[in-house]
Amino acid sequence: MDIRCRKTSCAYNDRYTCKAKEILIKKNLECAKFEKANKPAEDKTKWMFTDNPPKYAPQRDSATIGIGCNAHCLFNCDGKCVANGITLNDINEKPLCVTFLRK
Numbered sequence: 117m118d119i120r121c122r123k124t125s126c127a128y129n130d131r132y133t134c135k136a137k138e139i140l141i142k143k144n145l146e147c148a149k150f151e152k153a154n155k156p157a158e159d160k161t162k163w164m165f166t167d168n169p170p171k172y173a174p175q176r177d178s179a180t181i182g183i184g185c186n187a188h189c190l191f192n193c194d195g196k197c198v199a200n201g202i203t204l205n206d207i208n209e210k211p212l213c214v215t216f217l218r219k
Contacts (some may be wrong), residue, residue, distance in 0.1 A: 118201030119175070119201060119203075120132050120201070120203045120204070122203075123205075123206045125152055125206075126150050126211065127151040127152065127154075128149065128150075128151065131171055131172050133175065136180075138183070138184065139184065140183075140185070140186070141183070141185045141202075142186055143186045144187075145216055146211070146213075147204050147210065148203070150210055158208075175195060183202065189213075189217060189219040190219050196217040201215070202205070202215040
């Protein structure tokens with residue numbers, strides 16, 4: 117499962133890949149696992165289509181991470197996310213799941 121996160125101020129963010137053991141997406145689409153890092157990494161994703169794209173950490177196997185979901189989303193199957201991958205964006209204070217599709 118590809119788990120990409122642009123919340124570079126999160127302690128679990130390693131080169132735009134979430135390294136948390138589990139994730140919970142709340143009803144309002146916020147990632148409940150967000151934990152502020154001591155020093156935020158520079159967000160280089162705005163240059164992803166240039167000659168010098170950002171370096172991403174390898175994606176993680178879906179068996180190594182549990183993604184719980186409380187959102188009213190097409191990918192929510194009995195409280196578990198069944199999407200092929202999710203992306204969390206850096207919007208407001210908390211990272212929001214932008215893979216969300218309304219049922």
